[in-house]
Amino acid sequence: MRFYELWIGLRYTRAKRRNHFISFITGTAIMGMVIGVAALIAVMAVMNGFDHTLRSRILAVTSDVIIQGNGVPVLDWPTAVKRLSTVPGVTGVAPYVQAQAMLSHEGLVSGAVIEGIDPALENRVNKLNQDMKMGELQSLQTHPWSIVLGRALARQLGVTVGDKITLISPQGGVTPLGVTPALRQFTVVGLFSVGIYAYDSGMAYINLGDAQRLYGLNQGVTGLRMQIKDPFTAPAFAAHLQQQLGAAFYIQDWTQTHENFFKALSMEKLVMFVILSLIIAVAAFNIVATLVMVVTDKETDIAILRTIGVTPRSIMLIFMVQGGIIGLFGTLLGVFFGVLLALNIPTLVPAIEHLFHVQFISPEVYSISQLPSKLEPWDVIHVAIAALIMSWIATLYPSWRASRVAPAEALRYE
Known part of the structure; x- marks a missing residue:
């Protein structure tokens, strides 16, 4: 990638939009990514906490x-x-x-x-x-x-x-x-x-x-x-x-003594990962919608760039940079808030239970009375990589559509 594609992509990302609706959709895409990544990291930490706590307590009596x-x-x-x-x-x-x-x-x-x-x-x-x-x-x-x-x-x-x-x-x-x-x-x-x-x-x-x-x-x-x-x-x-x-x-x-229990816990963790990954997928669809609207808004700019010799491949890279920045920004914020939430779950949950006089975890049902949390670095890395891959895939169609803009058609009424 040459530097001008990166520079134009970054410029499109931080420039003020004439269409405020596009800015709203962009913000929604970022917030969706943040919520999805943070929720997935927090839930994975809780599942790890359940696994670690139950293993420790079971080994204490067996x-x-x-x-x-x-x-x-x-x-x-x-x-x-x-x-x-x-x-x-x-x-x-x-x-x-x-x-x-x-x-x-x-x-x-x-x-x-x-x-x-x-x-x-x-x-x-x-x-x-x-x-x-x-x-x-x-x-x-x-x-x-x-x-x-x-x-x-x-x-x-x-x-x-x-x-x-x-x-x-x-x-x-x-x-x-x-x-x-x-x-x-x-x-x-x-x-x-x-x-x-x-x-x-x-x-x-x-x-x-x-x-x-x-x-x-x-x-x-x-x-x-x-x-x-x-x-x-x-x-x-x-x-x-x-x-x-x-x-x-x-x-x-x-x-072997608790084989079915730990298999069920492992399966539950996998299912929760898949389900919560759908939140990230929805945020990725928002990136698609955002870039499609940006491409429509920037057709004149694309046509001008094409007339001065910019190749379709470079046009595609410009919008991939823009979508990638949205995904990267949302993922980094999601990782930050997800790690912060996961590290403070043992403190936050009892405070919420005390404030609203409720009990989220019944010991008769879940075997333990407190919500545990154990943050695994590899889980955070896997979630971040999955979010970035989804974001990158979401940029492909809008970027390809931008590369197919015909300069003559776009500049006909300019």
Whole structure:
């Protein structure tokens, strides 16, 4: 491109229009681009925040790798814990017992997943001890028949630390009247909250020995939890371990345990990107309308340029410069406001909720109670590139139309 094409294109962009409607359409195109780019960056940051927050909170209460027997309890688990602890990359191994039960307190009943754990070993495989809001996880080891509840579950049952609740297990005894459920009274010694409603309202922890006696496992356990140095290598680690242990054990990593959830989240992020990209596409159509009107307004100028030897290609480049400047200006402003909005979402949303007395994120529906945001530089780059490409494509037809203006026809009545 020669410099005069760039100079004329810039002149057309900043010159005052005789037609104020064209200026209005230009401003609309820029504002549409700004809104589209900013909204897309902010939404992508929120989706990244959801993904990052949920991964962190899920990993706080689940382990990187889980080993279970194929339909049977794991019996010689102390030996397995010692052997697995020496595997390179493993930072912790802990046994657990998992079952379902009903919890009851003064007429209030709620279902829950009961996990029997060894508090001394559990700290090696998750961060549950850091999420304790009342009491300590170690109390399960010192107090027989004690239980730690999720805070939302405790609220449903109307209990707090020190209260007693009844655990009703379906694995009961056999009587002449049939199978009767087992009932046992537990003392609440702690409350935890990981920030995910499904866990806070449906999980309870008891001592490993109490769980073995309650569910008739003798010395067996449901399985073993493992923590490794890099959680993102868990799929490869689990596959390698499965080959070594064989078909007698069933091994899952944390990505398999919540595979459908994270796939749905990834798909939702992709769909939101496509939908919000349509806002940028609409702004690009405004650029088309703007340039078409500018070409009509500048037909005399185009004809004069053609008569002094300017080629159709150069005419096309002049208007591509003008449309490109509109797209570039709108994209840069959109990136600025989008990044500013994304970085301040955790502050702005609570302020708006407090001001209007509303709650945008229900923990019962979205698993978390606050709108998270995590700005990824590559997302910003991808959005900006997509906006610039759409803007450039939008300049092609009007620029081609400008290059087809016939000088004789345009100057006939001048």
